[in-house]
Amino acid sequence: MKQFEDFRLDTANQCLWRSDVQIALPPKPFAVLRYLVENPGRLITHDELLDALWPETFVQPQVLRTYMLELRKVLGDDASQPRFIQTLSKRGYCFVATLTEHDGNARHLRSASSDLGATAIAGREKELAYLNDQVQLLEGGERRLIFVSGESGIGKTALVDTFLHHLKTSLAARVARGQCVQGVGGKESYYPVMEALSRLCASQDGETASRILARMAPAWLAMGCAPDAASAARTAAQEKPLGDLCAALEELTADKPLILVFEDLDWADDSTLNLVSALARRRARARLMVLVTYRPPKRSAEHPLKELRQDLLLHRLCEEMTLAPLQKPAVATLLQRELAQAELPPGLAAFVYQRAEGNPLFVIALLEHLIAQEILVRRGTDGAAQWVQQVTFQEMEAGVPDKLAQMIELEIERLSAEEQQLLEAGSVMNVAFPAWAVAAALGRDAAEVEEACDELARRLHFMKRAGQDDLPDGTRSPFYVFTHGLYREVLYQRQSATRRARRHMHIADRLGALFRGREAGVAREMAMHYEVAGDWVRAVDALRVAARQAEQRQAFADAAELLERAMRIAQNLNGVEREAAAQEILGESVAAREVRNLPAERPRKAPQKV
Ligand SMILES: Nc1ncnc2c1ncn2[C@@H]1O[C@H](COP(=O)(O)OP(=O)(O)OP(=O)(O)O)[C@@H](O)[C@H]1O
Numbered sequence: 001m002k003q004f005e006d007f008r009l010d011t012a013n014q015c016l017w018r019s020d021v022q023i024a025l026p027p028k029p030f031a032v033l034r035y036l037v038e039n040p041g042r043l044i045t046h047d048e049l050l051d052a053l054w055p056e057t058f059v060q061p062q063v064l065r066t067y068m069l070e071l072r073k074v075l076g077d078d079a080s081q082p083r084f085i086q087t088l089s090k091r092g093y094c095f096v097a098t099l100t101e102h103d104g105n106a107r108h109l110r111s112a113s114s115d116l117g118a119t120a121i122a123g124r125e126k127e128l129a130y131l132n133d134q135v136q137l138l139e140g141g142e143r144r145l146i147f148v149s150g151e152s153g154i155g156k157t158a159l160v161d162t163f164l165h166h167l168k169t170s171l172a173a174r175v176a177r178g179q180c181v182q183g184v185g186g187k188e189s190y191y192p193v194m195e196a197l198s199r200l201c202a203s204q205d206g207e208t209a210s211r212i213l214a215r216m217a218p219a220w221l222a223m224g225c226a227p228d229a230a231s232a233a234r235t236a237a238q239e240k241p242l243g244d245l246c247a248a249l250e251e252l253t254a255d256k257p258l259i260l261v262f263e264d265l266d267w268a269d270d271s272t273l274n275l276v277s278a279l280a281r282r283r284a285r286a287r288l289m290v291l292v293t294y295r296p297p298k299r300s301a302e303h304p305l306k307e308l309r310q311d312l313l314l315h316r317l318c319e320e321m322t323l324a325p326l327q328k329p330a331v332a333t334l335l336q337r338e339l340a341q342a343e344l345p346p347g348l349a350a351f352v353y354q355r356a357e358g359n360p361l362f363v364i365a366l367l368e369h370l371i372a373q374e375i376l377v378r379r380g381t382d383g384a385a386q387w388v389q390q391v392t393f394q395e396m397e398a399g400v401p402d403k404l405a406q407m408i409e410l411e412i413e414r415l416s417a418e419e420q421q422l423l424e425a426g427s428v429m430n431v432a433f434p435a436w437a438v439a440a441a442l443g444r445d446a447a448e449v450e451e452a453c454d455e456l457a458r459r460l461h462f463m464k465r466a467g468q469d470d471l472p473d474g475t476r477s478p479f480y481v482f483t484h485g486l487y488r489e490v491l492y493q494r495q496s497a498t499r500r501a502r503r504h505m506h507i508a509d510r511l512g513a514l515f516r517g518r519e520a521g522v523a524r525e526m527a528m529h530y531e532v533a534g535d536w537v538r539a540v541d542a543l544r545v546a547a548r549q550a551e552q553r554q555a556f557a558d559a560a561e562l563l564e565r566a567m568r569i570a571q572n573l574n575g576v577e578r579e580a581a582a583q584e585i586l587g588e589s590v591a592a593r594e595v596r597n598l599p600a601e602r603p604r605k606a607p608q609k610v
């Protein structure tokens with residue numbers, strides 16, 4: 001909460017506090033105050049304020065004067081000697097008080113595991129000690145590959161975050177991190193590798209990394225860190241990129257260890273898996289640690305990662321650490337931290353431990369539930385307030401689901417129908433989604449959606465604002481993320497197939513309109529949406545555009561893979577359309593086809609040469 005003098009702005013409850021006294025404000029004066037507090041120390045013109053608060057309506061500027069009078073009265077402020085709101089004649093207002101962050105009273109669920117600090121993790125001492133031991137081995141030049149596995153929400157990301165956080169203070173090492181992304185769009189070759197490399201090059205001592213990559217693996221530098229089509233063209237022709245990249249990464253470990261993290265490897269593309277495999281198998285000494293997290297694929301399912309892991313384990317080329325559920329004392333610690341209170345209501349830890357089965361994400365969702373249901377309430381005055389339990393355990397039991405996904409579903413059901421729709425539409429995009437996509441999916445006004453999403457991000461613990469999307473028309477659209485993939489999953493799955501398809505289609509159309517003339521840059525993404533929407537023709541068209549672009553970058557293998565995918569999708573078309581699409585795909589490029597053979601279902605006619 002933002003605090004100024006003895007006032008606190010409580011955005012969750014849309015009110016103001018003066019010490020322990022709650023002051024109710026009507027919605028608009030509250031919104032005016034909030035806008036001022038969130039934009040302190042600068043002139044806010046009448047127009048800006050009117051635009052922010054009444055984006056679609058014309059409102060007489062006079063109304064602001066009324067609200068300011070009301071706010072000054074509540075705050076005990078004096079316009080001639082302002083402590084809080086200064087009037088700048090004929091121009092606007094400026095919030096002049098010093099602001100601090102107030103934490104004490106409110107319970108802040110940590111909204112993202114990436115925010116975890118060194119002390120935030122509960123339990124996991126053995127796992128952290130093990131990782132630290134593994135780091136010690138690097139000094140002898142022994143490379144390490146470590147798989148961290150465990151069910152969703154068990155704390156893999158939190159463990160890696162905490163380990164890296166500690167590492168920063170104890171060892172000078174380079175860290176590069178790449179995230180594998182679910183869905184067809186994420187199957188782009190080397191997607192997480194590119195992410196890790198660009199982060200490496202952009203880091204504080206990124207110059208060394210860029211220099212070594214430029215010398216030893218220039219095609220990678222050109223593709224990942226400094227998109228430069230000309231140098232890519234020069235170098236990628238002699239494609240041997242995997243070996244080059246491995247050698248460059250090994251060279252980079254000469255002055256300090258390198259920790260390469262790949263998150264959620266179960267969603268990785270085959271090329272990324274090949275790189276992990278190559279890095280594990282090479283024999284040269286290198287102070288290199290590859291740390292990967294993954295959710296074990298289902299027992300029966302065939303999965304390339306499963307095969308790779310088994311083979312590496314067999315040859316003792318990797319280590320594996322499976323995260324078990326948290327023990328009861330660790331669950332109690334987690335609860336103490338989340339509630340910011342040392343003494344827990346009696347029996348709470350045991351109840352939550354048993355219900356959540358030691359899964360930290362479940363623990364957090366359960367806590368949200370208990371608070372939302374007012375089973376846990378805060379009693380007492382400001383500084384001395386404590387969470388207490390309102391009802392007995394028997395009463396608590398009722399309506400508390402045993403499954404994490406059901407728990408999340410319950411959280412979502414508590415929201416209004418409109419809010420649920422917004423979140424569902426966001427989930428169609430991915431774990432991260434811009435406001436424009438939500439607006440497109442729902443056919444709503446972008447500014448209105450933005451306002452509503454901002455409001456949700458402020459209120460919900462599982463969604464947060466994460467930056468801006470710069471659009472080609474010069475406008476910007478805020479970005480949001482679900483702080484845990486499972487929330488996205490539940491929101492995505494609860495939509496009917498028809499509705500989901502329609503939303504995918506609208507997003508793809510909007511992408512095309514926004515990037516008209518530059519569709520190549522978003523063609524893969526469009527293809528993914530059209531494919532899921534079942535619009536095979538447009539999915540194939542978009543993949544052909546993407547393949548052409550990959551070919552221009554001399555990324556032939558990538559181009560071939562895209563055309564293979566187009567060909568597979570074309571199989572869904574009826575006879576005549578399929579034949580025509582296949583002709584078009586095969587006619588795309590000789591170069592791309594030379595790298596790999598396209599699927600067997602070639603049409604009878606000879607492909608046309610271009
Ligand atoms: N040991 C812990 N102590 C405190 N909080 C934890 C702990 N482990 C996980 N959490 C919290 O639980 C939530 C889920 O953890 P996390 O995101 O690390 O799970 P995960 O195993 O990476 O899940 P996924 O497989 O879906 O990526 C996060 O909010 C995280 O901060």
Ligand SMILES: [Mg+2]
Nearest residue numbers: 156157158293
């Ligand atoms: Mg994770």
